[in-house]
Amino acid sequence: MEVTFRIKRYNPEMPGRDKPYWQEFTLxxxxxxxxVLELLHRIKWEQDGTLAMRRSCSHGICGxxxxxxxxxxxLACKLxxxxxxxxxxxxxxxGLPVLKDLVVDMEPFFEHYRSIMPYMVNNDxxxxxxxxxLQSQADKDQITETTNCILCACCTTSCPSFWANGKYxxxxxxxxxxxxxxxxxxxxxxxRLGELAEPNGVWRCRTIYNCTPACPRGIxxxxxxxxxxxxxxxxxxxxxxxxxxxxx
Amino acid sequence: MASLVLTxxxxxxxxxxxxxxxxxxxxxxxxxxVLFLILHxxxxxxxxFYPSMYEHAIKIYQSPxxxxxxxxxxxxxxxxxxxxxxxxIMDNRPELWRYQDRAAYIVLGATVLVLVPVFIGMGLHxxxxxxxxxxxxxxxxxxxxxxxxxxxxGAAIIGALILSAIYGVLMGSEKATVSAKHSGSxxxxxxxxxxxISGLLIIPLVFGHLAMMHIIQGxxxxxxxxxxxxxxxxxGQALTDGSVVIGNGWNDAGSAVxxxxxRWTYAIAGVAIWRVYDIALLILVTLHGxxxxxxxxxxxxxxxxxxxxxxxxxxxIGALVLLGxxxxxxxxxIEPTAIEQAKHxxxxxxxAGQ
Numbered sequence: 182m183e184v185t186f187r188i189k190r191y192n193p194e195m196p197g198r199d200k201p202y203w204q205e206f207t208l209x210x211x212x213x214x215x216x217v218l219e220l221l222h223r224i225k226w227e228q229d230g231t232l233a234m235r236r237s238c239s240h241g242i243c244g245x246x247x248x249x250x251x252x253x254x255x256l257a258c259k260l261x262x263x264x265x266x267x268x269x270x271x272x273x274x275x276g277l278p279v280l281k282d283l284v285v286d287m288e289p290f291f292e293h294y295r296s297i298m299p300y301m302v303n304n305d306x307x308x309x310x311x312x313x314x315l316q317s318q319a320d321k322d323q324i325t326e327t328t329n330c331i332l333c334a335c336c337t338t339s340c341p342s343f344w345a346n347g348k349y350x351x352x353x354x355x356x357x358x359x360x361x362x363x364x365x366x367x368x369x370x371x372x373r374l375g376e377l378a379e380p381n382g383v384w385r386c387r388t389i390y391n392c393t394p395a396c397p398r399g400i401x402x403x404x405x406x407x408x409x410x411x412x413x414x415x416x417x418x419x420x421x422x423x424x425x426x427x428x429x
Numbered sequence: 430m431a432s433l434v435l436t437x438x439x440x441x442x443x444x445x446x447x448x449x450x451x452x453x454x455x456x457x458x459x460x461x462x463v464l465f466l467i468l469h470x471x472x473x474x475x476x477x478f479y480p481s482m483y484e485h486a487i488k489i490y491q492s493p494x495x496x497x498x499x500x501x502x503x504x505x506x507x508x509x510x511x512x513x514x515x516x517x518i519m520d521n522r523p524e525l526w527r528y529q530d531r532a533a534y535i536v537l538g539a540t541v542l543v544l545v546p547v548f549i550g551m552g553l554h555x556x557x558x559x560x561x562x563x564x565x566x567x568x569x570x571x572x573x574x575x576x577x578x579x580x581x582x583g584a585a586i587i588g589a590l591i592l593s594a595i596y597g598v599l600m601g602s603e604k605a606t607v608s609a610k611h612s613g614s615x616x617x618x619x620x621x622x623x624x625x626i627s628g629l630l631i632i633p634l635v636f637g638h639l640a641m642m643h644i645i646q647g648x649x650x651x652x653x654x655x656x657x658x659x660x661x662x663x664x665g666q667a668l669t670d671g672s673v674v675i676g677n678g679w680n681d682a683g684s685a686v687x688x689x690x691x692r693w694t695y696a697i698a699g700v701a702i703w704r705v706y707d708i709a710l711l712i713l714v715t716l717h718g719x720x721x722x723x724x725x726x727x728x729x730x731x732x733x734x735x736x737x738x739x740x741x742x743x744x745x746i747g748a749l750v751l752l753g754x755x756x757x758x759x760x761x762x763i764e765p766t767a768i769e770q771a772k773h774x775x776x777x778x779x780x781a782g783q
Contacts, residue, residue, distance in 0.1 A: 249443075251444065252442060252443055252444030253443070253444050253445075275439055275443075339443065339445070341436050341439070341440055341443075341445075341449070341452070342728060344432070344435060344436050344439055345432045345433070345435070345436040345728045345729050345731075346432065346728055346729070346731040346732065347732065348731050348732065349731075374613065375612040375613040376613070377613070378612075378613025378614060378617065378618060379613060379614055379617075380614050380617050381731065382613070384614075384617045384618075384621055385728070387452055388448070388452075388516055388519055388520065388529075389445065389448050389449050389451075389452040390445075390446065390448030390449070390526065390529055390530070391443065391445040391446070391448065391449055393526065394446060401526060403523070403526050403529075404523040404524055404526045405523075406523075407519065407520060407523025407526070408523050410520065410523075410621075411520075411521070411523065413613065413618065414618065414621075414622065423523075423524035425524055425527075
C-alpha cells in the first residue's frame with residue numbers, strides 16, 4: 182500500500198525554511214497495521230534526516246509524540262494507518278511555541294502543571310507501619326481515571342480556549358488537579374480549589390468537548406473539569422465524582 | 430487580535446466534533462443578539478424621550494433589510510436559548526457528557542422545529558404587509574440611520590481604550606489577573622452562576638416577548654391604525670376620528686408611540702405589568718449579554734493588558750448605557766402630546782417616501 186504524508190515543517194535556523202511550510206512524502210510498502218509513528222520514522226530514516234519529532238517509549242505511555250494527525254490531536258504511536266487512511270497530514274500541536282518541525286516547547290504546559298501543585302500534601306503523622314496512607318476502594322475509584330494522565334498535552338492543545346489564551350491553565354492541568362482534589366488523603370483542597378477558581382482557571386472552560394476525544398488514555402476530560410467546577414461552586418468535594426467505566 | 434484570528438482559523442481547521450460547532454454557534458448567536466439589543470433598547474427608549482425619532486425607527490425596522498435581520502435575530506435567540514440549556518445541564522451533571530453530542534443535535538433539531546411555525550407566522554406578516562404597495566425607505570437611508578449607533582459603539586470602544594490606558598499608566602504594569610492569595614475569584618464564580626440562572630429566567634421572558642412582538646403582532650402591526658394592541662384588553666372600538674385615547678387597548682392613530690403607551694399604561698391591581706415584564710427582561714438580558722460579551726472579548730485579549738481592561742470597560746459602559754437609557758424610559762411616562770408629535774413625524778416620513 183502507498184501512503185502520502187503531508188507534514189508541516191519549520192526550521193528557524195535555516196534561511197528559506199524559517200516560515201512554516203508543508204512538505205509531502207510518499208511511502209510504499211506500507212501495511213494497514215503500521216503505526217503513524219513508524220512511518221514518520223521511515224521518512225526520517227529513509228528520506229529526510231532533518232525531520233524533527235519527539236518520541237520516547239513508542240507505546241502510548243510516555244506521551245511525548247503528541248501531534249495533530251488529519252486535524253485531530255493524537256499520539257502518533259497509537260494510531261494505525263487503518264485508523265487514518267492513506268493520506269496523512271501531520272502538524273505540531275497548537276498553542277505551544279514550535280521549536281522545529283513537529284517539536285514544540287512544552288515548558289508553558291508544564292508551568293501550568295506545576296501551578297496546580299501536583300503532589301499530595303498531608304501533614305498528619307505517618308501511619309503505624311510508616312509506609313502507606315491507605316484509602317478505601319471507593320475513595321480510590323474517584324481518582325483512578327485522572328491518575329491515568331500522561332501529560333502528553335493532546336487535550337490542552339485541542340482546546341480553543343487555550344489557543345486563544347495561553348494563560349488558561351488548560352484541561353491537562355485541571356485533570357491533574359482533579360486527581361489531588363478528590364484524593365481523600367490530601368489536605369489542601371481549599372487551596373487547590375482557590376487556585377483553579379482564578380479567572381484563568383476552570384472558568385475559561387467553555388465546554389467545547391474537543392479535549393475528551395483527544396485523550397489517548399480515554400480520560401473523560403470535560404467531565405473531570407465539570408466536577409472541579411462543581412466542587413468550587415459547592416465548596417466541597419463529597420459526592421461529586423460519578424465514576425463511569427468506559428470500555429473503548 | 431492575533432489570538433482571535435488564530436482561534437478562528439484553527440477552529441475551522443481542527444476537526445472537532447459537534448461540540449465545537451455548538452460553541453461557535455453559541456458565540457455567534459450571542460453576539461448577534463447583543464448587537465440587536467443595543468439598537469433595540471436605545472430605539473425603544475425614544476418612545477419616551479424622542480417620540481418622533483421612535484416613529485422613524487419603527488419605519489426603519491419595517492424595511493426589507495431589517496425584516497431579514499428580524500428572521501436572523503429570532504434564529505439567534507432560539508438557538509442560543511436551547512444550546513444554553515444544554516450547557517447548563519452538562520455543567521450540573523458532568524457525567525452526562527456522553528450525551529452532549531446527541532444533545533447538540535437535539536438543540537439543532539428543536540431550533541428548526543420551533544423556527545418553522547415561527548417563521549411561517551412571521552412570514553405571513555411580511556406577506557400581508559406587501560399585499561399593498563409600500564413606501565420603503567431607501568436602503569441608503571436605512572444604513573445612514575444606523576451610523577449614529579456605529580459611531581456610539583466606536584466612541585465607547587475608544588473611550589474604553591483611553592480609560593484602560595490611563596489605568597495602565599496610573600497603576601503600572603499588572604500581574605495579569607491572578608489574585609495575590611490565589612484564593613479564587615468570587616466575581617468570576619458569581620458571573621458564572623449568574624449566566625446559568627439568568628439564562629433560565631430569560632428563556633420564558635424572551636419567548637413571550639418574541640411571541641407577542643414578532644408572531645402575534647409583527648413590526649408592521651405596530652403602526653397599523655385601528656389595530657388592537659397585543660397583551661392589552663380592548664375596550665369598545667378603535668377611534669377613527671383622528672383622536673387618541675390611551676387605555677382603550679386600540680392603536681387608534683396607528684402610531685408606534687401609542688402602541689408602546691397602551692402597553693406600558695395597562696395595569697392589573699395598580700401594577701403596570703408590561704413595564705415590570707420589560708424591566709425584568711432588560712436587566713437580565715443586558716447583564717447576561719454584556720457579561721457574555723466580556724467572556725468573548727477577554728478570551729482573546731488575555732495576553733494584552735491594555736485590550737483586556739478595555740474589553741471589560743467597554744462591556745461595563747454598554748451595560749450601564751442600556752440599563753440607564755432603557756430603565757429611564759421604562760420608568761418615564763409618555764405624554765399625550767408625544768403621540769401628536771409622532772403622528773406628524775410619521776406623515777413627514779411617508780411624504781418623504783413618496
